[in-house]
Amino acid sequence: MTYRLHNFFRSSTSTRLRAALNHKGLAYDYVPYVLRDGETRTPDYLAMNPQGLVPTLERDDGAFMMQSLAIIEWLDETHPEPPLLPADPDGRARVRALAYMIACEIHPLNNLRVLFRLRDQFGADEEAQKDWFTHWVTTTFDALETALASSDRTGTCCHGDTPTLADICLYAQVWNNRRFGIALDSWPTIARIYAGLDKLPAFAAAAPPEQPDAG
Amino acid sequence: MTYRLHNFFRSSTSTRLRAALNHKGLAYDYVPYVLRDGETRTPDYLAMNPQGLVPTLERDDGAFMMQSLAIIEWLDETHPEPPLLPADPDGRARVRALAYMIACEIHPLNNLRVLFRLRDQFGADEEAQKDWFTHWVTTTFDALETALASSDRTGTCCHGDTPTLADICLYAQVWNNRRFGIALDSWPTIARIYAGLDKLPAFAAAAPPEQPDAG
Incomplete structure (x- = not known):
């Protein structure tokens, strides 16, 4: 294939x-x-x-x-x-839940077509769009930090020491946050996991600046 | 358990x-x-x-x-x-994609905390909230209708003739749409699938009006 x-x-x-x-x-x-x-x-x-x-x-x-x-x-x-998911059902449920926290609670609210809609329907300027974007990142990253920091299943990655679907969503979201300059200082566990992922060639090569169409 | x-x-x-x-x-x-x-x-x-x-x-x-x-x-x-997912990987990917169209592109934009945020940040009244809600339902239901109507894998349900994860998301979203009175006339395949699901006791018993806290 x-x-x-x-x-x-x-x-x-x-x-x-x-x-x-x-x-x-x-x-x-x-x-x-x-x-x-x-x-x-x-x-x-x-x-x-x-x-x-x-x-x-x-x-x-x-x-x-x-x-x-x-x-x-x-x-x-x-x-x-x-693998990108653990072998045990409880581990799989945990990894999917962490992934969906980002994929269902942050990203859908903050993508380009939503920011355009805020501009078109409510006249949201760049500053208002940044407030909106930051609000949803903060709301879920606060909860994600708690979920990660409070679990003994969190390792160097979101679940143990090898990357899963949750790490893929976390890594992509942290890159997305840079659009509005959101730093990770408030979320030390997320920051630590992101830094580890960014050292892995599979992740680093997926980062936006590495792509052929990067402006 | x-x-x-x-x-x-x-x-x-x-x-x-x-x-x-x-x-x-x-x-x-x-x-x-x-x-x-x-x-x-x-x-x-x-x-x-x-x-x-x-x-x-x-x-x-x-x-x-x-x-x-x-x-x-x-x-x-x-x-x-x-089962709630087909046995074959291609079928599973199709069912998950249909489910995520709703779960990642409609619901996150339209839940209560988002409507509250629109009110608080942009002063969105009930009418503006309805426009927002309807916009995201329409955008994705138009694409979902196309995806369902154009595939020979669609049956009485979203994928074949037994309910899957996609039907669960569709059924819940159609109920949610009633909050703002959105009719299904523009989406005949979605309407047909919903009507079939609503005849299944497992689905009908999950509907909001059937719950003990329904107002």
């Missing part, structure tokens, strides 16, 4: 999928899109992904996959080593 | 988990919270669930589980019959 990754360097969900592909040792062709220019709203793109969102993973059997977390679960099922 | 479900009748994520528990034939004690009164922001609740969100599933082994989709995956792993 070969892969084409339709994505955007700064997109947090694209960063997640790049880290997962790298972690599994899977090569892919990189196909960039400029979100601000509507390049994912064309008929051709919508035929691949009816939401008009990145990323889309195109497979050489003709399938187009959407929704980063669904694709990562599929990668973990079809390419089990190295 | 016995369960206590800490939840709120109108919460969409609570509806999801009730439907999943019912579908698996698992009984639970119902513990209601009034979100508007801050009952999930108390120290006791935050000790169970650091996000202060519903639902929380309490197990008799002392574990507290959070994030509805993580709990439902756990239920499916520990109580496999009847």
Whole structure:
């Protein structure tokens, strides 16, 4: 199987999928899109992904996959080593819950189309958008810090000492936070885990500045 | 194992988990919270669930589980019959993608704390909140309708003829839409699937009006 990754360097969900592909040792062709220019709203793109969102993973059997977390679960099922979820159900539930704290409570509120909507419906300027963005990061990172710092299952990574789906979401979100200059000082466990992940080649190579379309 | 479900009748994520528990034939004690009164922001609740969100599933082994989709995956792993995900990886990826379209692109933007934030930060009145809510439902339901109507894997349910995680999210979201009176006329496939689900006792019993705390 070969892969084409339709994505955007700064997109947090694209960063997640790049880290997962790298972690599994899977090569892919990189196909960039400029979100601000509507390049994912064309008929051709919508035929691949009816939401008009990145990323889309195109497979050489003709399938187009959407929704980063669904694709990562599929990668973990079809390419089990190295794993991105623990083997035990309780561990899997913990890792998924940590991942969804970010994927369901921060990212959906802070992506580009939401910031555009705030501008269009409420006249939110850059400062108001930053307040909004920071509010949702802070609300969930406070809870995530508590969840991580209070559990003996937290290791050098979110769950033990090897990266999981939770680390993938954490790493991508910390990169996304830089858009509005949010520092990690209030969240020492998150900061420690992020710093460790950023030393792993699979993660570092997925970071936005490393991509061919980085401005 | 016995369960206590800490939840709120109108919460969409609570509806999801009730439907999943019912579908698996698992009984639970119902513990209601009034979100508007801050009952999930108390120290006791935050000790169970650091996000202060519903639902929380309490197990008799002392574990507290959070994030509805993580709990439902756990239920499916520990109580496999009847399944809530297909057996094949491609089917599982499709069901998860459909579920995440709702869980990552609609619900996070439209829950109560977000509507409160719109009111507090931008002065959004009920009408502006309705516009916001309706915008995100419409954006994703348009794409979901396309994804469902264009696939031969769609059956009486989102994927084949038995309920999956995607149906659980769809059913809960359609209930949530009623908060602002959103009709399903524009989305005939979603409407058809919803109507079928509403005839299943496991789903119908999970609906908000059926709960003990329904006002």
